[in-house]
Amino acid sequence: MSRSLRRGALAATAIVFSIAALSACGAGNDAQSLGVKPDNAAITVDDVKIQNALVITQPLDVAKGPAVVSATVFNNGRLPQTIQSITLPGSSASVALKSASGAGPIIVPAGGSVVIGGKGNASAVIENGSEATRDGDAQKVVFKLSRTGDVGLSAFVVPATSYFKDFGPEIVPAPPGTQPTATATPSGAAEGEHGGEPSGEASHAAGH
Missing domain, CATH: 2.60.40.1890 (PCu(A)C copper chaperone)
Incomplete structure (x- = not known):
């Protein structure tokens, strides 16, 4: 391999390692402590x-x-x-x-x-x-x-x-015209679906 080709190969390798290092920025504080340049x-x-x-x-x-x-x-x-x-x-x-x-x-x-x-x-x-x-x-x-x-x-x-x-x-x-994420309606529906009717059926079964 010629000297110029070797230099080109080394430069390409350096770019690959640089991209991998930048990708590590999303890994959390450990990546920061390694001195990775942030985005x-x-x-x-x-x-x-x-x-x-x-x-x-x-x-x-x-x-x-x-x-x-x-x-x-x-x-x-x-x-x-x-x-x-x-x-x-x-x-x-x-x-x-x-x-x-x-x-x-x-x-x-x-x-x-x-x-x-x-x-x-x-x-x-x-x-x-x-x-x-x-x-x-x-x-x-x-x-x-x-x-x-x-x-x-x-x-x-x-x-x-x-x-x-x-x-x-x-x-x-909540954005204008929409319901907040946590409201009484979903909670009530959940209770009705999982708490009201089943418990009533359980009571009816228990009575028999």
């Missing part, structure tokens, strides 16, 4: 690295309700840092922060990380998200940390569907 917004300022930043809206664009900021915040410093606020410059949106425990601020431990968004993690809820953001846009998001200060980046705005549904807003109001 979404990322930035490093001093000891702080913010990775996979997104603004996730309601799954249907006709639904009115909150949106959320989702990201992983790394702290490579020797001291813990508190996420004091998350803001969306250029909008009137307010972002409510809550730690994973539900009490106290969101603290990024020294040499550790915090995941924002998803069940069991810290949360950053944009109260008027449907008014402040629009799917497909790149939204400026600023994280204010107690030691590093402001860390800003542009995050993609995506609906809570497909890969993002488990990280989207917990409260999903």
Whole structure:
């Protein structure tokens, strides 16, 4: 094999490995800890690295309700840092922060990380998200940390569907003109089908 052909083969192999590495981004936090380059917004300022930043809206664009900021915040410093606020410059949106425990601020431990968004993690809820953001846009998001200060980046705005549904807003109001997911009617029907008639038949059988 000639020298040029060998170089071509090596380059092709490198591309294959790069694609495989990017595919691993969907594997969760383990992929992030391996240093895989994320598909979404990322930035490093001093000891702080913010990775996979997104603004996730309601799954249907006709639904009115909150949106959320989702990201992983790394702290490579020797001291813990508190996420004091998350803001969306250029909008009137307010972002409510809550730690994973539900009490106290969101603290990024020294040499550790915090995941924002998803069940069991810290949360950053944009109260008027449907008014402040629009799917497909790149939204400026600023994280204010107690030691590093402001860390800003542009995050993609995506609906809570497909890969993002488990990280989207917990409260999903019903679209206009439709019934909410949980209503008394389905519950009552379920009770009638599985609780009312069978129990009546059982009582009738017991009587005989």
